[in-house]
Amino acid sequence: MFANTLKTPQEIQSPFIQWIPRNPRWDNFIRAWNFVKTPPIWKALLNSTIITLSSVALQLLSSSLVGYVLAKHKFRGSNTIFMWILAQLMIPSATSLIPMYLLMNWFGWYNTWFSLIIPAAFSAYTIFLMRQFIITIPDDILDAARLSGCSEFGLYWRMILPLSKPALAAIGLINFVWIWNDFLWPVVMLKDPNLFTIQVALNGLWDIREGYNWIPLVAGAITYATVPLIILTVITQKYLIKGWTGLSYAKR
Amino acid sequence: MVEVRLEKLTKIFDKKVVAVDNINLHIKDKEFLVLLGPSGCGKTTTIRCIAGLERPDYGNIYIGDRLVNDVVEKDRDVAMVFQTFALWPHMKAGDNIAFPLKMHKTPKNEIKNEVKKIAELLKISHLLDRMPGQLSGGEAQRVALGRAIIRNPKVFLLDEPLANLDAKLRVHMRVELKKLQEQIGVTTICVTHDQSEAMAMADRIAVMHQGKIRQIGTASELYDHPEDLFVAGFIGSPAMNFMDCTLEEEKGFLVSNAFTLEIPKQLIKDIKENATSSELILGVRPQDISVQEKEIPDSISSEVYAVEPLGHETIIDLKLGDQIIKACTHPTYTVNLGDKVWMKFDMNRMHLIDKKTEKAII
Numbered sequence: 001m002f003a004n005t006l007k008t009p010q011e012i013q014s015p016f017i018q019w020i021p022r023n024p025r026w027d028n029f030i031r032a033w034n035f036v037k038t039p040p041i042w043k044a045l046l047n048s049t050i051i052t053l054s055s056v057a058l059q060l061l062s063s064s065l066v067g068y069v070l071a072k073h074k075f076r077g078s079n080t081i082f083m084w085i086l087a088q089l090m091i092p093s094a095t096s097l098i099p100m101y102l103l104m105n106w107f108g109w110y111n112t113w114f115s116l117i118i119p120a121a122f123s124a125y126t127i128f129l130m131r132q133f134i135i136t137i138p139d140d141i142l143d144a145a146r147l148s149g150c151s152e153f154g155l156y157w158r159m160i161l162p163l164s165k166p167a168l169a170a171i172g173l174i175n176f177v178w179i180w181n182d183f184l185w186p187v188v189m190l191k192d193p194n195l196f197t198i199q200v201a202l203n204g205l206w207d208i209r210e211g212y213n214w215i216p217l218v219a220g221a222i223t224y225a226t227v228p229l230i231i232l233t234v235i236t237q238k239y240l241i242k243g244w245t246g247l248s249y250a251k252r
Numbered sequence: 253m254v255e256v257r258l259e260k261l262t263k264i265f266d267k268k269v270v271a272v273d274n275i276n277l278h279i280k281d282k283e284f285l286v287l288l289g290p291s292g293c294g295k296t297t298t299i300r301c302i303a304g305l306e307r308p309d310y311g312n313i314y315i316g317d318r319l320v321n322d323v324v325e326k327d328r329d330v331a332m333v334f335q336t337f338a339l340w341p342h343m344k345a346g347d348n349i350a351f352p353l354k355m356h357k358t359p360k361n362e363i364k365n366e367v368k369k370i371a372e373l374l375k376i377s378h379l380l381d382r383m384p385g386q387l388s389g390g391e392a393q394r395v396a397l398g399r400a401i402i403r404n405p406k407v408f409l410l411d412e413p414l415a416n417l418d419a420k421l422r423v424h425m426r427v428e429l430k431k432l433q434e435q436i437g438v439t440t441i442c443v444t445h446d447q448s449e450a451m452a453m454a455d456r457i458a459v460m461h462q463g464k465i466r467q468i469g470t471a472s473e474l475y476d477h478p479e480d481l482f483v484a485g486f487i488g489s490p491a492m493n494f495m496d497c498t499l500e501e502e503k504g505f506l507v508s509n510a511f512t513l514e515i516p517k518q519l520i521k522d523i524k525e526n527a528t529s530s531e532l533i534l535g536v537r538p539q540d541i542s543v544q545e546k547e548i549p550d551s552i553s554s555e556v557y558a559v560e561p562l563g564h565e566t567i568i569d570l571k572l573g574d575q576i577i578k579a580c581t582h583p584t585y586t587v588n589l590g591d592k593v594w595m596k597f598d599m600n601r602m603h604l605i606d607k608k609t610e611k612a613i614i
Contacts, residue, residue, distance in 0.1 A: 141339075
C-alpha cells in the first residue's frame with residue numbers, strides 16, 4: 001500500500017513487482033491528501049477518531065462496570081443476566097442490521113453520530129471478557145479495601161479499574177481497530193458527507209475517476225486510514241502483549 | 253474499653269452448610285484471643301462476621317456496647333490482616349498504608365506523619381516507595397499490619413496471618429505480633445490452624461470444630477485439662493494416644509484387649525460419678541509415657557514398631573494390640589526395631605473420656 005502510493009499507475013499494473021519503486025513519487029502523498037474531497041480527508045479522520053474513541057471509552061466503562069458487578073456480586077438473577085448477555089453472542093450481526101436501523105430511526109438518530117456511538121458503547125463480548133478478567137482479582141483485595149472505608153463505587157474506581165488496566169488496554173485496542181474499520185454500519189446510518197467516517201469517505205472514491213493517476217492516490221488514502229491504527233499499536237503494545245498472553249490478574 | 257461479644261452467632265451457607273453453629277464468645281478488652289481449629293471449622297467465617305464481610309443468619313455481634321449486626325463493614329472500626337496480606341498491587345507500600353486514612357479524609361500532612369510513625373514502629377521506613385510485588389513475604393506482612401493499625405481500630409482481626417511465611421520467619425513473627433499487640437493495646441482476634449502459633453501468641457484460645465466452640469482457655473488449660481475428645485486429640489504434638497477400654501469396677505482395672513491397668517480407688521469413684529457407661533477412652537500424651545527395658549509394676553508390655561529420631565527428642569512407635577502408641581523419649585535413648593519393651597503411663601496425667609458423650613471425665 002505504502003509502496004504503491006510511491007509508484008506510477010503503470011508501475012502498479014506491471015507484472016514485475018517492484019517492492020521499492022526506482023523513482024519514489026513522494027508527491028503522491030500530498031495529492032492523495034487533497035484527492036479525497038467529500039469530506040476532506042482530515043475531516044474524515046477526525047470524525048473517525050471522535051467516534052471510535054468515544055465508543056471505545058464508553059464501552060470500556062460500561063463493560064468494566066457490568067463485568068465487575070457480574071464477577072464480584074452475587075444477587076438474585078445475576079446468573080440469568082449473565083446468560084442473557086452470553087446468549088447475545090450467538091446472534092449473527094447481519095440479522096440485527098435491519099432491526100437496529102429501524103430502532104435508530106425510531107430514536108431519531110438517523111444521520112447522527114449517536115447511532116454509531118451508542119450501540120457500540122455496549123458489547124456483550126466485552127462484558128464477558130471483563131467479567132472473566134475481574135473474576136480473577138482476589139476477593140481479599142476488595143475486602144481489605146472495604147474494611148478500609150472504601151465505598152462500592154470506590155472499589156470499582158480505585159481497585160477494579162487500575163487493576164484491570166492490561167485487560168482494558170487489550171480489549172480497548174481490539175475494539176478500536178474493529179470500530180475504526182467498520183464500514184457497513186456507518187454507511188447505512190450516515191447521509192451527510194460532513195459526518196462520514198474515514199471508511200465511508202474512502203468508499204466515495206469509487207465515484208471519482210481522475211485520469212490514470214487514480215490508483216496510487218487511493219493507495220495513499222488507505223494508507224492515511226491505517227496510520228492511526230499503527231501508531232496506536234506501537235504505543236500500547238506493552239499492554240497488548242500482556243493482554244494476549246493471558247487475560248488474567250497476576251501478582252505484579 | 254472495647255469488648256467483643258458474640259451471642260448465639262450462626263452462619264449458614266446455601267441453606268444447608270452450617271459454618272458457624274450457635275457460638276457464644278466474650279473477648280475482653282485488650283485481649284489476644286486465638287480461634288484455633290482445623291480447616292473448615294468455621295473460624296474464618298466467624299471473624300468475617302465480626303468484620304462485617306459476612307452477615308450472620310442468627311445471633312448478635314457487639315463491639316464495645318454497640319450492636320453491629322446491621323452496621324456496614326467500613327463503619328465498624330475494625331481492621332483485618334488477611335492470609336494473603338491482600339496488599340493493593342497497584343499502589344506503593346506507603347500508599348497502601350495511607351489508604352485507610354485517605355478514605356477517611358484525613359488531611360495530607362497528618363497522613364504523612366502517621367505513615368512515618370507506623371513505618372518506624374514496624375521498621376519498614378525504607379520500603380515505603382516499593383511496589384507490593386517487590387516485597388518479600390515478611391515485608392509484605394509488615395506493610396499489611398501497618399495498613400491495619402494505622403487507623404487505631406477498635407478491634408484487630410488476623411486471618412491466618414503467618415500461614416504465608418516460611419517456617420523460620422513464622423516463629424519470629426509470632427513473637428513480634430504478640431509484642432505489637434501489647435504495644436498498641438488493641439483487642440485482637442486471630443485465626444489459625446497451627447496450635448503452636450496459637451499457644452505462643454494467645455491470652456486465651458478458643459478451639460473450634462465443626463462450627464462449634466469446644467473449649468476456651470489458656471494454652472496450659474487446654475493442654476492439661478481438655479474437656480472433650482476433640483480438644484484432647486487436637487492440642488499437643490505428637491497427638492495424644494487414645495485407647496478404648498472398659499472399667500472393671502470390682503477389681504479396679506481398666507481393661508482392653510491389649511492391656512489391663514490398675515487404677516487408684518479415687519479415680520474409680522470419679523468415673524462412676526461422671527461416666528454414662530463403663531465404656532471409656534483412655535488418653536495419654538506421648539510425653540507422659542516412659543519406655544522401660546524391663547518389666548516394672550503397672551507397666552504394659554509392647555514391641556517397638558518404629559523409631560523417629562527428631563533431634564531434640566526421639567519418638568518411639570510402640571505396638572499395642574492392633575494399635576500404634578507414640579511415646580517421647582530422650583534423644584540419647586537407643587532402642588532397636590522389634591525389641592520387647594514396657595511402657596508406663598504417668599497416672600497423674602492420664603485422661604479418661606466417656607466414649608458415648610466424648611466428654612472428658614478427668
